[in-house]
Each structure stands twice: as structure tokens, then as C-alpha cells.
Amino acid sequence: MNNSFEKYQKRRLRSSYFSVIISIALVLFLVGLFGLIVIKTNSISKHFKEQVAITVFLKDNAKKSDIEILEAELKNAEYTKSVVYVSKNEAAEKYSEDLGENFLEFLGENPLKNAIDVTLKSEFVTPEKMTEIESNMNIRSIVDEVVFDKPLIEILTKNINRLSFWMLLFSGIFTLIAVVLINSSIRLSVYSKRFTLKTMQMVGATKGFIRVPFILKSIQLGVLGAIVAIAALAGFIFYLHKTIPELDLLTDYKLMAILGVGIILLGILITWLSTFFATRRFLNLRTEELYY
Known part of the structure; x- marks a missing residue:
């Protein structure tokens, strides 16, 4: 009976981790896709400018x-x-x-x-x-x-500045949405273990001691989610390059590497902060408040 219950718990835990990884991967994939658009927008504007x-x-x-x-x-x-x-x-x-x-x-x-x-x-x-x-x-x-061509330069500069402003604005909004979505996934994961957190605290474990393994696990999930997102993004880029070679997506490996590292760092940062604040919240609750 105990073995069956333990297996059930392990399956639930694996399922929970898998859901978190997929959630993180989907959000980071969209962030990476938007980052790719920003990079190519700069490259395209640079290309047009250098034709002048x-x-x-x-x-x-x-x-x-x-x-x-x-x-x-x-x-x-x-x-x-x-x-x-x-x-x-x-x-x-x-x-x-x-x-x-x-x-x-x-x-x-x-x-x-x-x-x-x-x-x-x-x-x-x-x-x-x-x-x-x-x-x-x-x-x-x-x-x-x-x-x-002075009129052409004025129009080109004006339109590129306007496009850069809107891309920067949308980048900020999209990053904020990514933080909120990943934070929600991490909070749900921590919420499912709130009784474990409180039990460890009641037997004398310090908040820092309790928090560390949860943060490390979340960072691990964040890295795995980022790797999945990078793999999906790489596949999408190769598909686009094959379908529309005029976009010239595979010429700047340095920028692509920076984009990949940025996705991993973003995954680590968001999961770390989300887990830190989520565990702190549940550790500060009274026992009877955990049921709500």
C-alpha cells in the first residue's frame, strides 16, 4: 500500500515538474521569438541604411x-x-x-x-x-x-526611430508578461508543497534552509525549460531559413548565441525570484491559513 502511494506521489511530482518545464519553455520560446524579431529588425534597418x-x-x-x-x-x-x-x-x-x-x-x-x-x-x-x-x-x-537624397534619409531615420521605440515598448511589455506567467507556474508548484514547507518549519528548520532546495529545483526546471525553448526556437529558425532564405537568419551566430544565453539567464532569474518570494509567502503564513 505504501509503495503504491509512493509511486503515485512520484508520478504526480514528475507530472507537476513536466507541466512547469513546458510552461516555462512555451513562455521563453515566445520571448526568444520576439527577441529574434528585434535582432532582425536592427539588422534589416542597418542593411537599408548601409545602402545609402x-x-x-x-x-x-x-x-x-x-x-x-x-x-x-x-x-x-x-x-x-x-x-x-x-x-x-x-x-x-x-x-x-x-x-x-x-x-x-x-x-x-x-x-x-x-x-x-x-x-x-x-x-x-x-x-x-x-x-x-x-x-x-x-x-x-x-x-x-x-x-x-536628403528627403529619403529624413524619412528613413524617422521611420526607424519610430519602429525602434515601438519594438522597445513591446519588448518590455512582453518580458513583463513572461515574468507573470512563469511566476504563476512556479507559485502553483510551490503551493502544492505548502504543507511540506510548514512541516519542515515546525520541526525547527530555518527559512533559509527550507528555501534553498526549492530554489535550486526551480532553477533546474528553469534551465530545462530554457533548453527546450532554445531547441524549439532553433528548429523554427532553421525552418524559416529553409522556407524563406531571403531573411538571412543564420548569418550572425554571435547574436544567436547571445539570444540563447539570454533565454537561459532569463529562465534562471525568473524561477529564482518567483520561488524565493513564493516560499517566503507560505513560510510566513499561519498553519490554518494554508487551507485557503
Whole structure:
């Protein structure tokens, strides 16, 4: 009889632990999925920003040595991602290809200018910084004109800032929801053992002594839940990468590793705090209050 009861209790305990792990895994999976969206949003905005270029048109009388010096300075500048020199002849050939006919035959001469296309790093693609770069270029004696799409930069910066704000807001709300849901699961798990807690306290065990094994067990469940969540998230990422390779989800392993570590740490932190406060609450209750 006792053996049957012990087996029943063990099954109930395993079932309880399994439910907690699944609950934690589901919540952390959703948190990880949202984190992935945030990461890819930043990557996508960075990608679009780094497609923006400043075109520096050069004067016809500019010496080759002066052009090479300017190119070298631009390549070493902190804001530069890449520098491409485009001669007026190359520009004419490309323009003719786009038109589908040789426009030089009508004009008799090449009206285009030699130019340097400067692609900027994403953090410098703002109206203020690009205007500053434009001003620094215009003072050069060999520079005829500096051109970039100011309206496009203003719209791009405004929309990215707005998107970043809302993503940050939703991240905070979603993390709060995750904390509440995992906290509820842990509290229910501790609630089922409230009589055990009180019995240990009544026989003289200190609150710290009682609390430690419960916290360690909860942390273990949190880690297991996080591992399940990471495995599910990895499977989902591989599926998306195979289905929609344009999303380019598997290029930044460092960020993915940070996301995985973040999920594990979040699982540990929430389960630790939830168990600490739940055990403290039940240990502070009187015996007759445990029935309510």
C-alpha cells in the first residue's frame, strides 16, 4: 500500500515538474521569438541604411594625385564603409545601358563628371551627420558638388526611430508578461508543497534552509525549460531559413548565441525570484491559513 502511494506521489511530482518545464519553455520560446524579431529588425534597418551613399562629384581639372589623396582620406574616415571611384566614362557607359542607347552620339561630348561614391556605416546615416560630411567635402578645392537624397534619409531615420521605440515598448511589455506567467507556474508548484514547507518549519528548520532546495529545483526546471525553448526556437529558425532564405537568419551566430544565453539567464532569474518570494509567502503564513 505504501509503495503504491509512493509511486503515485512520484508520478504526480514528475507530472507537476513536466507541466512547469513546458510552461516555462512555451513562455521563453515566445520571448526568444520576439527577441529574434528585434535582432532582425536592427539588422534589416542597418542593411537599408548601409545602402545609402554620398556621391562626391569632382571638378574636371582635378589632378589624379589629388583625387587619390581624397580617396585615401575617405577610406580611412570613421564614417566610411566603402569607397568606389567612378570615372565620367564609366558613368556614361552605365547611363547608356540604362537608356538603351548611346546618348553621347546626340550630345557630342560627355557632360558627366568623375565621382566618388561613399557608402556610410549605418550609425552615420542621419540627416545631421550626413549634412556635416557634406559640408566637410564641399570645402575641398577639387570637389564640385556633394549629393545625397536628403528627403529619403529624413524619412528613413524617422521611420526607424519610430519602429525602434515601438519594438522597445513591446519588448518590455512582453518580458513583463513572461515574468507573470512563469511566476504563476512556479507559485502553483510551490503551493502544492505548502504543507511540506510548514512541516519542515515546525520541526525547527530555518527559512533559509527550507528555501534553498526549492530554489535550486526551480532553477533546474528553469534551465530545462530554457533548453527546450532554445531547441524549439532553433528548429523554427532553421525552418524559416529553409522556407524563406531571403531573411538571412543564420548569418550572425554571435547574436544567436547571445539570444540563447539570454533565454537561459532569463529562465534562471525568473524561477529564482518567483520561488524565493513564493516560499517566503507560505513560510510566513499561519498553519490554518494554508487551507485557503
